[in-house]
Amino acid sequence: MTSATRRSGAAATAVPVLEISDLSVELSIGGRWIQALDRVGLTIQRGEVLGLVGESGSGKSLTALSIAGLLPGNARVAGGSIRLNGEEVLGKSEQALNRLRARSVALVFQNPTSYLNPVLTVGAQIAEIFELNPELLEAAGGRTRRREAWRQSIEALRLVRIPDPERVVERYPFELSGGMQQRVVIAMALVRQPDLVIADEITTALDVTVQAQILSLLAELRRTVRLTLLLITHDMGIVAQLADRVVVMYSGSVVESSDVRTLFKSPRHPYSKALLETVPTIDGGRTVFRPIRGAMPALTDPPAGCRFHPRCPDAFDQCSRRKPERLALDPGRVVACHLYEGGAVSE
Amino acid sequence: MSDDLVRLDGVAKHFPVGGGFFGRTAARVKAVDGVSFGIREGQTFGLVGESGCGKSTIAMLLVKLLEPTAGRLTFEGADLARLDRGAMKDFRRRVQIVFQDPYGSLDPRQTMLKALIEPLFTLKVVADRAAAVARAERALEMVGLDREVLKRLPHELSGGQRQRLVVARALAVGPRFVILDEPTSSVDVSLQAQILSLLAELKRGQGLTYLLISHNLVVIRYMSDVVAVMYLGKIVEMASSEELFTRPLHPYTVALISAIPVPDPEASTIAALAKGDVPSPVNLPSGCRYHSRCPYAQTVCREQEPPLRELRAGHYGACHFPGVAASAVPYRPES
Numbered sequence: 001m002t003s004a005t006r007r008s009g010a011a012a013t014a015v016p017v018l019e020i021s022d023l024s025v026e027l028s029i030g031g032r033w034i035q036a037l038d039r040v041g042l043t044i045q046r047g048e049v050l051g052l053v054g055e056s057g058s059g060k061s062l063t064a065l066s067i068a069g070l071l072p073g074n075a076r077v078a079g080g081s082i083r084l085n086g087e088e089v090l091g092k093s094e095q096a097l098n099r100l101r102a103r104s105v106a107l108v109f110q111n112p113t114s115y116l117n118p119v120l121t122v123g124a125q126i127a128e129i130f131e132l133n134p135e136l137l138e139a140a141g142g143r144t145r146r147r148e149a150w151r152q153s154i155e156a157l158r159l160v161r162i163p164d165p166e167r168v169v170e171r172y173p174f175e176l177s178g179g180m181q182q183r184v185v186i187a188m189a190l191v192r193q194p195d196l197v198i199a200d201e202i203t204t205a206l207d208v209t210v211q212a213q214i215l216s217l218l219a220e221l222r223r224t225v226r227l228t229l230l231l232i233t234h235d236m237g238i239v240a241q242l243a244d245r246v247v248v249m250y251s252g253s254v255v256e257s258s259d260v261r262t263l264f265k266s267p268r269h270p271y272s273k274a275l276l277e278t279v280p281t282i283d284g285g286r287t288v289f290r291p292i293r294g295a296m297p298a299l300t301d302p303p304a305g306c307r308f309h310p311r312c313p314d315a316f317d318q319c320s321r322r323k324p325e326r327l328a329l330d331p332g333r334v335v336a337c338h339l340y341e342g343g344a345v346s347e
Numbered sequence: 348m349s350d351d352l353v354r355l356d357g358v359a360k361h362f363p364v365g366g367g368f369f370g371r372t373a374a375r376v377k378a379v380d381g382v383s384f385g386i387r388e389g390q391t392f393g394l395v396g397e398s399g400c401g402k403s404t405i406a407m408l409l410v411k412l413l414e415p416t417a418g419r420l421t422f423e424g425a426d427l428a429r430l431d432r433g434a435m436k437d438f439r440r441r442v443q444i445v446f447q448d449p450y451g452s453l454d455p456r457q458t459m460l461k462a463l464i465e466p467l468f469t470l471k472v473v474a475d476r477a478a479a480v481a482r483a484e485r486a487l488e489m490v491g492l493d494r495e496v497l498k499r500l501p502h503e504l505s506g507g508q509r510q511r512l513v514v515a516r517a518l519a520v521g522p523r524f525v526i527l528d529e530p531t532s533s534v535d536v537s538l539q540a541q542i543l544s545l546l547a548e549l550k551r552g553q554g555l556t557y558l559l560i561s562h563n564l565v566v567i568r569y570m571s572d573v574v575a576v577m578y579l580g581k582i583v584e585m586a587s588s589e590e591l592f593t594r595p596l597h598p599y600t601v602a603l604i605s606a607i608p609v610p611d612p613e614a615s616t617i618a619a620l621a622k623g624d625v626p627s628p629v630n631l632p633s634g635c636r637y638h639s640r641c642p643y644a645q646t647v648c649r650e651q652e653p654p655l656r657e658l659r660a661g662h663y664g665a666c667h668f669p670g671v672a673a674s675a676v677p678y679r680p681e682s
Binding site: 055056163177178179180207208209210211212213215216219234235236237238239240241242260261264274275276278279290291292293295296 | 397398505507508535536537538539540541544562563564602603605606607608609610611612613614617618619620621623624625640
């Protein structure tokens with residue numbers, strides 16, 4: 001079952017920063033356990049940006065929360081494994097998870113105000129991270145730890161291109177705009193020098209010109225600090241511009257994973273194709289974009305077989321009967337679709 | 348122009364802020380500050396801008412949920428400030444608005460049938476219940492919803508169904524002019540395409556005129572005939588959609604267009620051409636309102652406010668150096 005995923009990952013020699021395999025998560029809804037993630041698999045190498053795309057309800061945020069051990073109370077892991085730098089995360093004690101969250105994984109969410117403490121200055125919030133993780137402070141060089149923490153907080157703000165960081169460090173979150181707040185949250189994520197940053201729809205709440213600033217900041221950080229990033233978004237444009245590889249999710253399953261150029265040039269799964277076609281562009285002339293018929297099924301009442309089949313233009317009898325297995329089509333490309341079973345179909 | 352279905356002439360809306368203990372006004376937010384444009388019958392007029400630019404205030408003024416501080420709004424040639432009782436009722440029926448959040452536009456305890464037929468009675472579109480139900484069902488059919496949803500409550504519908512339902516409710520009364528305020532920003536991408544196609548189809552089928560308000564340039568581009576770009580209460584550029592997107596002259600429009608991540612890994616990278624954030628509308632920058640973010644700003648931009656003038660045939664812009672950013676428009680290959 002997992003041979004396909006294994007094979008595709010075999011080319012990489014180093015231990016991946018993140019390796020999720022066959023992760024299944026269930027949610028308790030109305031007293032019943034509903035399958036929310038179905039054998040999700042993905043791998044991120046050091047310095048790589050992996051775009052995780054899908055519509056709301058596809059399971060991308062649930063996947064992110066699983067990595068950080070932050071699943072909501074009504075969720076449970078039903079199987080699979082999550083390895084960070086080769087170390088299994090699932091089944092760890094709360095204490096071990098806390099250490100892991102402090103050192104290895106940083107999360108940045110859509111809404112920075114809910115993440116920042118409204119009664120502490122920006123500087124106090126960043127300095128707190130150094131206080132909790134003294135090993136992060138470089139040799140203090142005569143300065144007191146406190147002053148060194150403050151100095152490095154200012155440096156962190158400078159890294160995320162906040163103008164006038166010496167003044168911003170004294171400000172409270174409400175005194176900053178949404179874009180500035182999001183930069184502060186990114187700075188807070190980076191000071192811990194995490195192995196992996198998970199960014200969940202971080203520009204969705206921002207204005208377009210500010211979104212462009214944050215995206216170009218991420219592109220820059222990718223070069224300067226070799227950011228390893230799990231980039232969760234519904235925007236195929238953002239994925240195209242920032243990601244090295246893409247994982248497409250639909251209704252709790254990975255339907256296709258591929259490097260970004262291959263996916264945009266020749267998407268294989270009908271859902272990936274449809275998703276790319278729903279993106280209108282403003283290239284010369286009007287682009288007619290084809291809507292996907294129907295809507296994503298409710299998790300409580302999923303269709304039998306392939307969950308995309310009721311909306312799929314290419315569905316045939318197999319599709320409603322059983323779930324498609326993952327197939328390694330080309331090197332680095334995995335697709336879960338009956339169309340490609342037997343490997344006969346090619347573009 | 349007299350053949351405009353809707354017109355705004357020098358419209359302004361200022362809000363007092365920081366009203367002190369004795370109701371003193373500490374400052375005024377110039378949400379809309381001298382806006383003029385006309386919408387012709389059958390057109391889709393796109394109004395685009397970032398948060399705080401005043402685009403939604405214009406929507407509220409056009410449906411008379413707000414009264415202007417200055418200027419004149421007309422519909423079918425009649426001044427909105429001077430509608431008598433009868434004309435007002437007629438106006439309410441002929442001008443409809445669809446808000447961004449369909450959940451917030453529906454009473455959580457009201458069935459969809461009730462939501463659909465209530466305005467029909469209020470606006471005296473129908474005389475009896477049978478006619479109302481028939482009309483509601485016809486509206487549902489127009490938006491592609493099954494009549495089975497009539498029994499449901501808002502929370503029992505999906506996001507896409509709710510959005511369709513509020514469109515159906517607006518259309519059920521038989522409007523001539525529909526204001527769409529961010530009609531797809533609360534739905535997923537695959538549904539966005541569905542809703543936009545539906546709106547385009549309804550416009551053709553029902554002979555409607557649209558004012559489409561959105562922060563999403565791609566949506567504006569796809570739907571609109573004419574586009575106006577707003578920044579801090581003013582129109583900075585206005586032209587036909589084709590002209591505006593292929594030959595933008597205002598640096599702000601260029602910044603907006605180039606801020607869109609191109610869904611092609613081979614194409615240009617993201618360009619952040621506007622510096623910093625939108626300033627607070629309470630404390631407007633001197634001169635050109637965009638100068639604080641404009642990479643091309645000169646001394647004159649800080650001192651004098653550029654008027655909106657015709658720069659090319661039918662293409663209006665408010666900039667001291669129109670076209671200065673033209674070379675920054677990222678090349679977008681024909682797909």
